[in-house]
Amino acid sequence: MLYKELVDVYEKLEKISSKLAETEILADLFKKADDETLPKLVLLSQGKVFLPFEGKELGVAAKLMIRALAKASGASSQTIEKYFKDMGDLGKVAEYIMSKRKQIVFLKKKLTVVYVYNRLREIGSYEGSGSQEKKLLAISGLLMHAEPKEAKYLVRTILGELRIGVAEGIIRDSLALAFLKKHPKEEATKWVEYAWNILGDFGEVALIAKNKGIDGLKAVRPIISRPIQPMLGIKANSIDEVLKRHKVVICEFKYDGLRLQVHKKGDNVWLFTRRLENVTKQFPDVVEVVKENLKADECIVEGEAWPIDLKTGKPMPFQKISQRIQRKYGIEKMAKEIPVQLNLFDIMYLNGETLFDKPLRERRKILESIVNPVEHKLQLAERIETSDIKVLEEFYHKALELNQEGIMLKNPEAPYIFGRKVGGWYKIKPTMETLDLVIVGAEWGEGARSKWLSSFLLAVRDPDTGKFLTCGMSGTGLTEEQFEKMTEALKELIIEEKGKTVYVKPKIVVEVSYQEIQKSPKYESGYALRFPRIERIRIDKSPEEADTIERLIELYKSQGKAG
Numbered sequence: 001m002l003y004k005e006l007v008d009v010y011e012k013l014e015k016i017s018s019k020l021a022e023t024e025i026l027a028d029l030f031k032k033a034d035d036e037t038l039p040k041l042v043l044l045s046q047g048k049v050f051l052p053f054e055g056k057e058l059g060v061a062a063k064l065m066i067r068a069l070a071k072a073s074g075a076s077s078q079t080i081e082k083y084f085k086d087m088g089d090l091g092k093v094a095e096y097i098m099s100k101r102k103q104i105v106f107l108k109k110k111l112t113v114v115y116v117y118n119r120l121r122e123i124g125s126y127e128g129s130g131s132q133e134k135k136l137l138a139i140s141g142l143l144m145h146a147e148p149k150e151a152k153y154l155v156r157t158i159l160g161e162l163r164i165g166v167a168e169g170i171i172r173d174s175l176a177l178a179f180l181k182k183h184p185k186e187e188a189t190k191w192v193e194y195a196w197n198i199l200g201d202f203g204e205v206a207l208i209a210k211n212k213g214i215d216g217l218k219a220v221r222p223i224i225s226r227p228i229q230p231m232l233g234i235k236a237n238s239i240d241e242v243l244k245r246h247k248v249v250i251c252e253f254k255y256d257g258l259r260l261q262v263h264k265k266g267d268n269v270w271l272f273t274r275r276l277e278n279v280t281k282q283f284p285d286v287v288e289v290v291k292e293n294l295k296a297d298e299c300i301v302e303g304e305a306w307p308i309d310l311k312t313g314k315p316m317p318f319q320k321i322s323q324r325i326q327r328k329y330g331i332e333k334m335a336k337e338i339p340v341q342l343n344l345f346d347i348m349y350l351n352g353e354t355l356f357d358k359p360l361r362e363r364r365k366i367l368e369s370i371v372n373p374v375e376h377k378l379q380l381a382e383r384i385e386t387s388d389i390k391v392l393e394e395f396y397h398k399a400l401e402l403n404q405e406g407i408m409l410k411n412p413e414a415p416y417i418f419g420r421k422v423g424g425w426y427k428i429k430p431t432m433e434t435l436d437l438v439i440v441g442a443e444w445g446e447g448a449r450s451k452w453l454s455s456f457l458l459a460v461r462d463p464d465t466g467k468f469l470t471c472g473m474s475g476t477g478l479t480e481e482q483f484e485k486m487t488e489a490l491k492e493l494i495i496e497e498k499g500k501t502v503y504v505k506p507k508i509v510v511e512v513s514y515q516e517i518q519k520s521p522k523y524e525s526g527y528a529l530r531f532p533r534i535e536r537i538r539i540d541k542s543p544e545e546a547d548t549i550e551r552l553i554e555l556y557k558s559q560g561k562a563g
Helices: 004-017 018-030 038-045 062-073 078-086 089-101 112-126 132-142 148-159 168-179 185-199 201-219 239-245 282-292 318-326 331-336 361-369 389-401 480-491 549-558
Strands: 249-255 257-267 269-271 300-309 340-350 378-380 383-386 407-412 425-428 435-444 455-459 466-476 494-498 501-504 508-514 515-519 527-530 533-537
Touching: 004 018, 004 038, 004 148, 018 038, 018 168, 038 168, 062 132, 062 494, 089 239, 089 257, 112 148, 132 148, 148 508, 168 185, 168 201, 185 201, 239 389, 239 425, 249 361, 249 389, 257 282, 257 318, 257 340, 269 282, 282 331, 282 340, 282 378, 300 318, 318 455, 318 533, 340 361, 340 480, 383 389, 383 407, 389 407, 389 494, 407 494, 435 466, 435 533, 435 549, 455 480, 455 501, 455 508, 455 549, 515 533, 515 549, 527 549
Parallel strands: 340 378, 466 527
Antiparallel strands: 249 383, 249 407, 257 269, 257 300, 300 340, 407 425, 435 455, 435 501, 435 508, 455 466, 494 501, 508 533, 515 527
16 A cells, blocks of 8 residues: 555545544545555554554654755755744645755655555664664655655654544544444444453554454453553542442552553563553562562563652652653662562453453452562552441541552452443542643743743643643742753654744643633633642653543533533
8 A cells, every 4th residue: 555545544634523534534544455554554544653562762853853854855954944933843844845855866666554664663773873863864765755745744753743633532433444344333342442452552453353353353362561451540529429339349549659560471571551661671679579479370460669668668759769760771779779569459361361350359369369478579459348438538548648649449349441431440539639731832941940941831631532732831840850851851852843932742741730720712622720730740641641621621610610
């Protein structure tokens, strides 16, 4: 399949907002692809080349892209930068510049989906000394063979800014429509989503749906070393509210730690965050204790890694463990300076058997049977099972005294349900409500802060379109060291610059407190946070886990200002 066919679909998707129309357009496209092309086509339609658990990125910032465009088009970098400031979209700049180029490309080839995908993965594999120059040559070479519109979407894909609004739900529905049309829509989408929750790759799911149908999707099982989508809790207002739904609950600490999904196969261990990122290398101490004290040939279990003070046996702040996640060198030394205790609370797979459908109470007993606890290193999560609200309140206060986030209340009969579903797990936190928001822009500071990006544009997520809608700006809550690190991180994500303002890829999630939510036409969401303050950087959360526009509206209405 020619890359141009995908580009034509990009163009259509960018101009429409109907989810049904988008689904039909993508379904028609997917049906045209052969088995080699299909998985690559599906991922490129999402603007993806690598999956989270692969631990790789294209690693191309705007400055390198400007150099590649200059090399491919013959225009100067200064000219391209000028157009970038005017248009605010390097993709559009690429389309314009490549339509004006006077260079003749000999032996110009027509780009195919397979070639583009493979070439982009190759670009992402370049590491170490000289890697940026290798990327420059590879990208400019790719652009030289591209038609102007192809260049537009190549640039956007490489920068991680496809801008066509294709959310995961639309991909799911498109695959169901393309390959499972003879089944009821609800059943078809259910099993596409089931397979994706386990495999984490819509490209692979597409091949199964095409060649093996709904029975093939039902037969999908976890693969040790590949993370599954985690079950998430929903926010509840009070313990009493949850007890009205479930007479008896299992109550656990809501740890202020790092949620880890642990995979074990023989002597091999893999660790994944809730964002499905592989952090095995950062936690050799956890790998060792799991290897020796989980009595299973194969298993997938879940827990929270807690930074712990060995002298007192008490937990340390979350920021301590975040230092370990970000560390690439001196890992063994850091493991000794900031030891962690893994508190296990669930099991999803054991020795070839999936446990998703078993009730939580039974899963907990299975978990207990394979764990050999080790003081300050490996424990079963502290829990109680009760219907007594006073006992639950005491447990809640105990969690807060240990500086934990709160408690989790869980239905003992609940199966393991991927994602955030009603009726399974509930989060109870102190009354101050916060929002998990994505940074989508920033402004350079003034005076002492002139060297930092120090005022951050915050956004909620629109689950229907996958877009992020702005709702406020905050320049408070971070230390000088954090401002410096945030600036370095955001500089790598810049996709547009206008004077002192930059716009960035939606990648960094922050927890934000505020005084009030007001209606405001100033922001895309239609709402504005009054006096927002960044409480902490949520390195454990992906943009897809940020709070939604529906949540923002719900909180606005809860203030007694419905309308």
